[in-house]
Amino acid sequence: MSAASSSWQRGVVRADFPILDQAVNGHPLVYLDNAATSQKPRAVIEAMQRFYERDNSNVHRGIHTLSHRATVAYEGARERAAEFLGAADASEIIFTRGTTEAINLVANSWGGAFLREGDRVLLTEMEHHSNLVPWHLLAERLKLELLHVPITGDDGLLDLERVDGLLDAGVKLFAFTHVSNTLGTVNPAAELCRRARERGIITLVDAAQSAGHQPVNAREIGCDFLAASGHKLCGPTGIGILYGRRDLLDAMPPFLGGGEMILKVGLSASTFKKAPQRFEAGTPPFAEAVGLRAAMDYLDDIGREAIFEHDRELARHARAGLADLPGIRLLGTPDGAGIVSFHFDEIHAHDIVTFADQAGIAMRGGHHCTQPLMTRLGLDSTTRASFYFYNTREEADRLVETMARIHKFFTG
């Protein structure tokens, strides 16, 4: 692993990503929108192409050779995902369309079966809309009450002193993000889950931003559910992972109904398979699972600890450079993940992002699907740079230089 990390740190790894080797608006592309989606290494693109060229066939149902191969590949990806996320067994891994669908699955299936009018669900002020809206819908349907752990301020940390009191207020489920996509905050997931577990409260960890960027082990975190998206960890779109503790999954009713998930179907009623198949109605994303597996192999070859250190180092470097710009408001802390969010009073995020794009830098400006967090911070939008292991220190420098030029252009 150390041999691998010494080679990727020299930038060799960039050659694995065909997309990075291009000019955008006349400048070498600097891709700093990794929190939205990551780029794909050749290993992933080729694994999917090989699958389509040799093995493609629907899984589970078929008797023929290709169907067998596709089934082995799909179930192999499930085993690999179990290992990647620290599940006890592959049967605790459900493939979904992404983090969003995984959370909706838990809200509808677990929530629908085990929550009652007046029950409380605890979330946080820094959640992505995908960990808010499914609970809004459920709360409306079941008349639940939603509570939120506040953040402390611009440093974007959860107010940990408030957690116990909130958990004690009759909470049945605590759903929170591992890493904030807007602030880069790394929440102490194991500690939060321990406090919930002591009170018999079910936990869901949104690992969309962490699973591809740091070691994530569901059993060490001690959560009941954990959700992630393939496309944010070098894998394809259209596939995500829900980890669920086996005993919980076994007690949960289906989410979507259809083929694949049934034991026996009559005209008016049906019975269902066990988890995970119970939760995978219809033709699953099996080609995507092949790509996702290649992505997990690729990331673990590099090492997610090394990736985390690299991302964080670049974010710190960029932060230090940006801090010198007059009037900048930097959010989050240098102890977060590889995400830097900032705001200028006189310059709107979309003007910054348009300007940066003309310099070949891909970034994001807006509310980042965290409107309540923006409201809490008193902002409409921020500009966000999010790093990954294929980004370099030179790229972080280009970000800072370009921001300095933008600042001059709009205020100078």
Added chain:
Amino acid sequence: MDHLSELYQAVILDHNRRPRNFGKLPEANRVATGDNPSCGDHFTVYLRLTDDRIEKVAFDGAGCAISKAAASLMTVSLMGKSVAEAENLFREFHHLVTTGEADEENLSDMAAFAGVSQFPARIKCATLAWHAALNAARGTGDKATTEEPV
């Protein structure tokens, strides 16, 4: 940087920094908001409408340089216009920001928005306040968003 200086022309930077008719209009009898849910830009447009003529117009809210300057220049150009004239002006403005071509002299300073056509993602910014203003003028609703055709 050529496209950029076309997009952010001096007139636009000026109206962004010093928006005209910025603030509430106490005597307004028509008010509508414009929201762009994808970026959070939001403006309120206030009209004093008498006999189908826009006597006074003002706006407030927050947004990017393009949306704010467009709102500001819009208020300047709408002053004293009839609702029908406002509709025509918007048609010309919309043509300008989507194609880069101005076919009328009426646009005057607003011709500075020709560069927006090179940035398809920013067309909504340039037209946000217009949608709100036309809603207010026509009395067709007090809320405009970029997510529905107005």
